[in-house]
Amino acid sequence: MKRTIPLIITFIIGIIVLSSEFIPHKPFSSVNESLENWFLVISGFAILLGQLSLLRVNTFKVTEKAENWQYYLAGLISFAIMLLCGIFWGTQDAAGLLGNGDKIISSLGTKPFEYLFVNVYQHLSATMFALLAFFIASAAYRAFIVRSFESTLLMIAAVVVMLGRTSVGTTMTAWLPQHLKFLHLPNIADFIMNYPNNAAQRAILISAALGIVGSSLRILLGIERSYLGGKD
Amino acid sequence: MKKALLALVTCLYFVSLFCLASLHPGFENGQQFVVKDHPSDNGTAVDLYWEPIEGVIQNEQLQIPPGSSFRSLIIERKDSLDLWQKIEISNEALLSGKFTDNDNIVPDLPVSYRMIRIDETREGEQVEQILYATVTPSAQWFNFRKLPLLIMLLMLSIAVIYYIMAARQGKELFIRKINGLESMDEAVGRATEKGKPILFVPGIGDLDDIQTIAGLTILSQLAFKAATYNAELIVPVSKSMVLSTAREVVKEAYLKAGRHDAFKKDNIFYLTDDQFGYVAGIDGIMIREQPAANFFLGTFYAESLILAETGFGTGAMQTAGTAQPHQLPFFVVSCDYTLIGEELFAASAYLSKEPNQLGSLKGQDFGKLFIVLMIIFGSILEIAGYHWFKIFLMMG
Numbered sequence: 001m002k003r004t005i006p007l008i009i010t011f012i013i014g015i016i017v018l019s020s021e022f023i024p025h026k027p028f029s030s031v032n033e034s035l036e037n038w039f040l041v042i043s044g045f046a047i048l049l050g051q052l053s054l055l056r057v058n059t060f061k062v063t064e065k066a067e068n069w070q071y072y073l074a075g076l077i078s079f080a081i082m083l084l085c086g087i088f089w090g091t092q093d094a095a096g097l098l099g100n101g102d103k104i105i106s107s108l109g110t111k112p113f114e115y116l117f118v119n120v121y122q123h124l125s126a127t128m129f130a131l132l133a134f135f136i137a138s139a140a141y142r143a144f145i146v147r148s149f150e151s152t153l154l155m156i157a158a159v160v161v162m163l164g165r166t167s168v169g170t171t172m173t174a175w176l177p178q179h180l181k182f183l184h185l186p187n188i189a190d191f192i193m194n195y196p197n198n199a200a201q202r203a204i205l206i207s208a209a210l211g212i213v214g215s216s217l218r219i220l221l222g223i224e225r226s227y228l229g230g231k232d
Numbered sequence: 233m234k235k236a237l238l239a240l241v242t243c244l245y246f247v248s249l250f251c252l253a254s255l256h257p258g259f260e261n262g263q264q265f266v267v268k269d270h271p272s273d274n275g276t277a278v279d280l281y282w283e284p285i286e287g288v289i290q291n292e293q294l295q296i297p298p299g300s301s302f303r304s305l306i307i308e309r310k311d312s313l314d315l316w317q318k319i320e321i322s323n324e325a326l327l328s329g330k331f332t333d334n335d336n337i338v339p340d341l342p343v344s345y346r347m348i349r350i351d352e353t354r355e356g357e358q359v360e361q362i363l364y365a366t367v368t369p370s371a372q373w374f375n376f377r378k379l380p381l382l383i384m385l386l387m388l389s390i391a392v393i394y395y396i397m398a399a400r401q402g403k404e405l406f407i408r409k410i411n412g413l414e415s416m417d418e419a420v421g422r423a424t425e426k427g428k429p430i431l432f433v434p435g436i437g438d439l440d441d442i443q444t445i446a447g448l449t450i451l452s453q454l455a456f457k458a459a460t461y462n463a464e465l466i467v468p469v470s471k472s473m474v475l476s477t478a479r480e481v482v483k484e485a486y487l488k489a490g491r492h493d494a495f496k497k498d499n500i501f502y503l504t505d506d507q508f509g510y511v512a513g514i515d516g517i518m519i520r521e522q523p524a525a526n527f528f529l530g531t532f533y534a535e536s537l538i539l540a541e542t543g544f545g546t547g548a549m550q551t552a553g554t555a556q557p558h559q560l561p562f563f564v565v566s567c568d569y570t571l572i573g574e575e576l577f578a579a580s581a582y583l584s585k586e587p588n589q590l591g592s593l594k595g596q597d598f599g600k601l602f603i604v605l606m607i608i609f610g611s612i613l614e615i616a617g618y619h620w621f622k623i624f625l626m627m628g
Contacts, residue, residue: 022378024274025371039440043473050472050502057501068520121506128508132534135541139565201557204573206603208555211574212442213385214596217392218581219445223588226449226580227481 007222014220054079085112157192164189265347267365270332272378275339275371277332280307282347284329294323301351303358309333310344342368377627387602392595399591407593412551412569413582419525419549420457428524429464430454433514433539435530435554436507439473442577443555447530448474448481449580450553454527455485459494467500468517470510475502511535515542528552528567529576532559540566553579 017035020028054075061072089104090096091113101111108115144155163169169185176183182191218224270277285305287296296302305326308316325331337343344366351359399405423430432451437444451467458465467482469475479500486495503513515538518526526543528536529552536552536559543550544566552563553571563570571579574596581589613621 022375022382023373024272024375025373026274029274029371043438043471046472046476048472050475050505053472053475053498053502054504057498060498071516124512125506125508128512128538129534131538135537139537139541139562143561143565204555204557204560207600208557208573208577210388210596210599210603211446211555211577213388213599214392214574214592215442215446215577215580217389217595218589218592221393221396223396223586223592224449224580226452226584227445227477228484 003225003228006228007225011220011222014216082113082116085116089113157196160185161189161192164192264349264361265345265363265365267343267345267367269367269369270334272372272375275369276337277334278337278343278345278367278369280331280333280345280347280365282329282349285326287327289323289327292323294326301353303350303352305350306348307331308346308348310346316346337369339369339371342366380625380627384602388595388599391598391602392592395594395598396588396591399587399594402587405587405590405594407582407590410571410575410578410582412553412571412575413579415549415551415569416454416457416583419527419551420454420461420463422549423458423463423524424461426524429466429521430458430525430527431514431517431521431523431543431548432465432467432527433530434467434469434474434478435528435532436470436510436535437474437531438471439477441531443531444471444474446577446579447553448477450527450529450576450583451478452481452485453580453583455482456489459486459489459491462491462494464496465499466517466521466523468503468510468514469500470503470505470507472502475500507533507535511538514539518542518546518548522546523548525549525551528554528563529571529579530554532556532563537562537566543567 013035016028016031020031023029058072058076058079060066062069062076066072086096088096088098089101089111090099091111104112110118140158144151144158146152146155163172164185164187169189173184173186181187215224219227264283266281268279268281269275270279282305285296285302286300287294287302289295305321307319307321309319311317319331319333319335321331333343333345344364346365347363349361349363351361353359395405419430432454434444434447434451435441439445455465457463465482467478469478479497482500483492483495483497486492503510517523518539519542523543523546526539526548528539528543528550532539532552532554533556536554536556540550540552540563550567551569551571552567553576554560554563555573555576557573560570560572578593578596581593610621610625613619
């Protein structure tokens with residue numbers, strides 16, 4: 001029963017959602033919207049589970065003085081500060097238990113929650129994102145090492161596209177006459193991006209779409225049960 | 233087989249002709265203004281047709297050729313107070329002779345329109361022609377625009393079910409080797425030997441994303457192997473719904489392996505919903521815990537390379553998989569094995585080795601063959617100058 005009831009619910013809901021794609025008449029036309037709303041409501045409650053897990057795991061590490069426990073403490077303190085700022089003085093649009101905190105706004109220029117969000121959180125987030133630039137450089141270096149025929153092709157294509165996307169590439173081939181326009185680096189770069197690259201991406205998308213259909217069918221028919229923890 | 237293919241093509245041809253015919257305005261008995269219920273919708277749109285106007289658009293202005301009598305065209309709709317309200321129509325729509333009104337149309341309530349066309353005679357006299365039309369829009373029981381999708385879905389479903397039944401009857405099915413999945417044993421063995429944990433990252437998608445579900449089905453197999461070999465498994469998640477599902481999946485896998493005592497609830501934990509906060513958390517785990525193997529299976533966006541490169545830096549054996557084509561190159565560069573597109577969705581079936589599931593994979597292969605044949609067939613028709621097949625497929 002523990003598996004059978006979820007499987008029946010999955011099958012019925014799956015068929016209804018699938019039908020709503022092809023039947024614009026009520027009640028099918030509004031089913032998707034209703035189910036999305038249900039999902040949002042359940043997600044809202046589930047957030048509490050996540051927060052509890054976060055608190056539990058971090059508190060355990062701190063109380064047990066696990067290795068690097070200071071980091072977990074920092075996480076807990078940050079969590080508590082943001083939570084309290086939100087509860088007492090509210091967020092951007094909503095007032096908190098102590099109102100909007102006009103005195104604090106006069107000194108900080110904004111609510112404490114907003115202040116921390118803009119001046120701490122956004123900068124930390126941007127810092128992590130900025131790391132991508134360095135990682136792209138190191139990954140590109142490894143990818144372009146010429147080891148085989150394929151990697152040589154990859155490197156040539158990458159160099160052409162990179163040059164074609166910059167003013168250097170345009171300048172390098174600007175002297176070519178008009179009837180050899182197709183040899184201009186920007187045009188070759190466009191060709192590589194529009195045809196071989198696009199074709200490969202579409203092939204991946206088509207195969208992924210097929211995989212999604214196959215996977216969904218397995219779930220609908222109850223053949224795939226791993227997401228429920230396996231078979232009875 | 234040949235007969236079936238021929239019958240299919242013939243059916244597609246006639247169905248496409250029927251659908252094309254249903255999309256045309258169909259002016260009858262000298263009508264100049266036709267209003268019709270928008271086909272295949274939920275009754276909240278109305279199509280208006282009139283004789284297309286000759287002209288071109290230059291610098292976003294409508295240019296009427298010299299000698300033409302046309303001066304202006306206004307379309308109005310009667311509101312709830314029986315007053316005529318003008319409808320804003322773009323120059324492109326004026327030239328095409330078609331406009332779809334979907335502004336506050338209520339199903340099963342009649343809507344009245346009038347078209348005022350002003351022309352100029354050779355003598356310079358302005359002639360105003362007012363035409364009226366009324367229609368009652370209604371919701372349809374089938375969206376004909378999605379017919380191609382339904383046909384393909386049905387064919388694929390039939391193929392999948394056919395191969396599942398064939399597999400059940402004991403038919404031998406060849407499934408090509410997927411190296412990324414074969415490596416799972418190696419990864420678990422390595423983690424056991426080194427006494428280091430295995431890190432599984434299900435991506436930043438929520439439970440309504442099929443990639444996350446595909447990742448969780450692989451997690452189930454991985455957790456079973458980890459439990460069997462007594463390797464530690466760490467699963468940081470970014471969505472609360474995924475947390476409860478992942479916990480249940482891992483717990484069941486440990487139970488199945490007979491190692492429920494080894495299951496650690498707190499090893500599957502929530503980090504944050506924030507994309508880069510999640511990355512920072514996982515990077516920290518990778519640096520501190522130095523996992524022997526990392527699995528990145530699910531939905532990934534800009535964080536893919538940061539995760540994969542950090543894992544590469546720690547020397548972990550890495551397997552990644554996603555259906556996001558833009559993230560695949562990053563994984564290919566930084567990971568030992570990458571599951572590309574459909575391989576992610578095939579993983580659970582492949583690992584389970586169950587005939588039912590393997591049959592569904594064979595069905596997917598049939599789908600690929602069918603699409604390749606359709607691409608070739610469509611290309612030939614287009615080159616030959618027959619466009620009905622393309623129009624049929626693009627109806628949706």
